[in-house]
Amino acid sequence: SCLTRDDVVSILDSFYQIVENKSQRFFFNTKICIENNWSPEEVFKKITVPDQQLMLLTKGVQGVFETLYKNEINFRVGLLRVTADNHLKWQSFYPRESPPKISMEKLEKPQSAVKSALQAKDLLIIEDIKKELDKPYDERRFVHESGRKIARSGSILIFPIYCPNTCQPIYALSILANANCLTENNRDLYEWILTHFKQRIILE
Numbered sequence: 593s594c595l596t597r598d599d600v601v602s603i604l605d606s607f608y609q610i611v612e613n614k615s616q617r618f619f620f621n622t623k624i625c626i627e628n629n630w631s632p633e634e635v636f637k638k639i640t641v642p643d644q645q646l647m648l649l650t651k652g653v654q655g656v657f658e659t660l661y662k663n664e665i666n667f668r669v670g671l672l673r674v675t676a677d678n679h680l681k682w683q684s685f686y687p688r689e690s691p692p693k694i695s696m697e698k699l700e701k702p703q704s705a706v707k708s709a710l711q712a713k714d715l716l717i718i719e720d721i722k723k724e725l726d727k728p729y730d731e732r733r734f735v736h737e738s739g740r741k742i743a744r745s746g747s748i749l750i751f752p753i754y755c756p757n758t759c760q761p762i763y764a765l766s767i768l769a770n771a772n773c774l775t776e777n778n779r780d781l782y783e784w785i786l787t788h789f790k791q792r793i794i795l796e
Contacts (some may be wrong), residue, residue, distance in 0.1 A: 642796040643684070646671060649792055650684040653765060656785060661773055668692075668768045671793070672699075672706060674761040680706060683763065692766075698735045706764050708733040709750035713761075715783055716750040720772045747774035751786045753793060763793055 654669040661667075670685040670692050680699050685692055699706055709716035716733065718724050722745065724734045734748070746769060753763040765786060767774070774782070 645796045646793065647684040647686070649789055649796070650765075651686040653767065653786070653789055654686045657767060657769075660785075661769075665773050666770045670766040670768075672764045672766060674710070674763060678761075680764075694736065701735050703729065703732045704735045705733055705748055705750045706766060709752045710761050710764060713752060713754070715752070715779065715786070717774055717776055717779060717782070718748045719775050721746045721748060745772050746770055747772050749774045749782060751782070751790070753790050756794065765789070 650669050650671045654667050657667045657669070658665070668685070668687065668690050671683040673681045673683040675681060680696060682692060682696075698704060701707065702711070705716055705718060718734055721734055724732055725736065748769070749765075749767040751765040751767070752761055753765065754760060755762050
């Protein structure tokens, strides 16, 4: 898959919207701060709003991947936070009307795609989820809810994010497609796109 001019514009537009949102909040709250004599702590809290920014970044990733695949494939994107004791928590996901179906208990298993990527400290691509589940249990890098029907096709990408100072995992991006479209051949392209988002996520 080659990056077209429209793809690049879409990626840049995603960043512009996120930065623009923060800029507007900055100027709006600075004005209120002057009028109401807010403390520096109150101003900082109003301007940063990390939960909102991380939601916008998650939405941005989803939009870029749908554009990359010409809006012919549906993507669900989730941002997982890695806690200090190495547990996982959903930070945000998009679309909002399609929350993650897998339980946190399953995600915490060593065979899950998220844990596999964090263990390898590298981007993980599973091109065919159904084929992955046909492997012996101890060789799998994907788990699913017991009793839930497995889709006929689908692929997933996990992008772990590490703190630049401590080198400890802080987030993991999960990108799930409803077709076998995410491939190892495009690994460099995915890494290039997601590295741009990673910098913004770390800043939040």
